[in-house]
Amino acid sequence: MIRKLTMVLAVLLAAAGSTATVFAEGVVSLRGPTDLVEPDSAPELKHFAKDGVPIPRDYVQQPPLIPHQIEGYRIDVNSNKCLSCHSWANYREAGATKISQTHFEDRDAHVLANISARRYFCTQCHVPQVNAQPLVENTFRPITAISGQ
Numbered sequence: 001m002i003r004k005l006t007m008v009l010a011v012l013l014a015a016a017g018s019t020a021t022v023f024a025e026g027v028v029s030l031r032g033p034t035d036l037v038e039p040d041s042a043p044e045l046k047h048f049a050k051d052g053v054p055i056p057r058d059y060v061q062q063p064p065l066i067p068h069q070i071e072g073y074r075i076d077v078n079s080n081k082c083l084s085c086h087s088w089a090n091y092r093e094a095g096a097t098k099i100s101q102t103h104f105e106d107r108d109a110h111v112l113a114n115i116s117a118r119r120y121f122c123t124q125c126h127v128p129q130v131n132a133q134p135l136v137e138n139t140f141r142p143i144t145a146i147s148g149q
Contacts, residue, residue, distance in 0.1 A: 055129045058140065064097070065129040075121055082122045083115075 055065050073081040085094035103119040104112050 063125040066126050067129055070123070070128055075123060080120060080122070 054067050057064065070081075075081060083099075084090060085096040086099050088098050090096075091098035099115065103115050106112060106116055107118065
């Protein structure tokens with residue numbers, strides 16, 4: 001019985017290996033037939049702006065950018081480092097912006113006593129502002145009808 005089982009497994013593994021090879025033959029990279037090139041040195045690190053003037057928003061309802069470094073911040077189901085400064089209880093003492101009222105609403109706009117689970121993980125929407133150059137040229141301009149410019 002064990003011998004038959006071993007033979008069946010060997011046949012299945014061989015079939016799976018040949019099938020994977022067939023599927024891989026038609027795959028083409030988006031960058032074309034070029035090989036990956038290892039860089040000579042590490043890329044230049046981006047420098048985060050210290051707490052300062054926030055970068056203006058580019059569109060209506062854009063989440064504000066984070067004006068400080070957040071490396072090492074723990075944001076998980078057990079804790080959220082952002083709340084130590086930005087919660088309604090702590091923002092004055094920390095000199096930070098308090099969390100928007102919208103973060104205390106569920107998907108049906110019912111007001112909650114605590115932050116909505118949908119808004120608890122801050123870095124889903126908010127990112128640190130850095131002095132990085134755009135990866136591609138961008139000619140975007142916000143519409144003036146809404147912004148009043």
